[in-house]
Amino acid sequence: MIAAHQMRRESFVTRFVESTKNLETPERYFYWSAVAMIAAVIRKQVFLNRGGAYKLFPNIYVVLVSKHSGLRKGVPVSMAGRIIGGVNNTRLVEGRNSIQSIISEFSRQITLPNGKVLSDAQGILVSGELDNLFVKDPAALTVLTELYNTHEHNGRWKNTLKGSGVEELKNPCISLLGASNEVLFDDFIQKKDVEGGFIARTFIVHESRKKLSNPLTDEDPDLIPDEVFVKELLAISQLKGEFQFSSRAKKLYRTWYKELDVDIENDVYSDKTGFMNRLGDSVLKVAMLLNLAHERDLVIHQENLEESIEHCESCLSGARIIARQATEGKNEVSAISRQLVEILMKEKDCALPRNKVLMRMYPAATAASLNEALELLEQAGCVKTTREDGVIWHRLLEPAFQLFSAAKKHYL
Numbered sequence: 001m002i003a004a005h006q007m008r009r010e011s012f013v014t015r016f017v018e019s020t021k022n023l024e025t026p027e028r029y030f031y032w033s034a035v036a037m038i039a040a041v042i043r044k045q046v047f048l049n050r051g052g053a054y055k056l057f058p059n060i061y062v063v064l065v066s067k068h069s070g071l072r073k074g075v076p077v078s079m080a081g082r083i084i085g086g087v088n089n090t091r092l093v094e095g096r097n098s099i100q101s102i103i104s105e106f107s108r109q110i111t112l113p114n115g116k117v118l119s120d121a122q123g124i125l126v127s128g129e130l131d132n133l134f135v136k137d138p139a140a141l142t143v144l145t146e147l148y149n150t151h152e153h154n155g156r157w158k159n160t161l162k163g164s165g166v167e168e169l170k171n172p173c174i175s176l177l178g179a180s181n182e183v184l185f186d187d188f189i190q191k192k193d194v195e196g197g198f199i200a201r202t203f204i205v206h207e208s209r210k211k212l213s214n215p216l217t218d219e220d221p222d223l224i225p226d227e228v229f230v231k232e233l234l235a236i237s238q239l240k241g242e243f244q245f246s247s248r249a250k251k252l253y254r255t256w257y258k259e260l261d262v263d264i265e266n267d268v269y270s271d272k273t274g275f276m277n278r279l280g281d282s283v284l285k286v287a288m289l290l291n292l293a294h295e296r297d298l299v300i301h302q303e304n305l306e307e308s309i310e311h312c313e314s315c316l317s318g319a320r321i322i323a324r325q326a327t328e329g330k331n332e333v334s335a336i337s338r339q340l341v342e343i344l345m346k347e348k349d350c351a352l353p354r355n356k357v358l359m360r361m362y363p364a365a366t367a368a369s370l371n372e373a374l375e376l377l378e379q380a381g382c383v384k385t386t387r388e389d390g391v392i393w394h395r396l397l398e399p400a401f402q403l404f405s406a407a408k409k410h411y412l
Helices: 012-019 027-042 074-087 099-107 140-148 182-188 191-195 226-236 247-265 276-293 302-313 316-327 332-345 354-361 367-379 398-406
Strands: 046-050 054-056 061-066 091-093 122-127 156-161 165-170 173-181 202-207 241-245 351-353 383-388 391-396
Touching: 012 027, 012 226, 012 276, 027 061, 027 074, 027 122, 027 173, 027 202, 027 226, 027 276, 027 302, 046 276, 054 276, 061 182, 061 316, 074 091, 074 122, 074 173, 074 226, 091 099, 099 140, 099 165, 140 156, 140 173, 140 191, 173 182, 202 316, 241 247, 247 276, 247 302, 276 302, 332 351, 332 354, 332 367, 332 383, 332 391, 332 398, 351 354, 354 367, 354 391, 367 383, 391 398
Parallel strands: 046 241, 061 173, 061 202, 091 122, 122 173
Antiparallel strands: 046 054, 156 165, 351 391, 383 391
16 A cells, blocks of 8 residues: 555645746745745644644744845745635735834734634734834844744733733734845844844845746746646645654654754854754744645654755755855945955055044044954954054955955955
8 A cells, every 4th residue: 555645746835836937036035935834824723843842833933035136036926925815714914014004913803805714823924025014123123033933922922011901812823924134124124133043043044146047928838827836825724633653753753853952062054143053843844834735744754854954954055154244244344344455455565554544444434443443353463553654554464465465255
């Protein structure tokens, strides 16, 4: 007899990715958008018992980040919003919002177009530009960080503010699918969000180039209509119950988890975000969603787990890039130090009078901030400051020039 997991239906995720193979948008953007769609419609209906300590629900946060604008990252996000809306079984928050309006939206009982009444705070936030979803509010990602751990809220989460009073979210289970580019995301994300847990809970899908070139002058014969995916997601959304491990998947997870712990202990990943520390649960969340896309028997099979591990681990590089920008890039002394080095490298003898340095660096640097940067560089043996005929000169030393030249892409 053939085991149920061996008779694998074509995956919802695979079909969505294949359907969009002729579009310029990077493949991983479509992959993770498909996974997020499943999380949105399944809500809190399935779970995995984590050793009796807590129930793990498969809500996920996904942010598609491009190195620069123009990678068409809004396409999969827009498609996901349409398809989720077509299923019509969950809360879908789109457009420009504040974190307070989002909390208010999830706290209210609503009636969907199909007549279904929703009182639970379950659904997904979808935005083609994350910076636009949350109007500037330093608390926005802190709130999302807390809401992510669905199992910790004991059926409710309260928000108490002087202006709005008490708002209660019932059985919260919220997912996120957003997009941004490095510049906008760097402006949006703060150091506290990197080291405080938001990035650790988020799959940062970072890409730097388009998948292919397509002028879109002809209709795409491979593009599957939204209605097909709506129908399939509707079937997935009917599933309920507790997930189990297959024996092979359980063995694989134990081995992988122990190796992961050793690598984290030895700082193999150089991960400042905490992403790898949370990877154990993250991998299981995605494995559950992949099973819903494939077999739908509420069993995590080895194939589900292997695919999940591969794709989840690939998001570490994105987390590192965002972490580096948020911590180093926003450190004024570090930023000014890099700018000063770059300026001096372009000058004859790698030297400039102090007044010209300040002129070149205006308005980014003040005399005080330049002094801090110089102190850092002088202690590192990179720059020497001298006074010649009453004029203060700053000079980049030869060893430093050679070092920065050889590794410019990493330092500047």
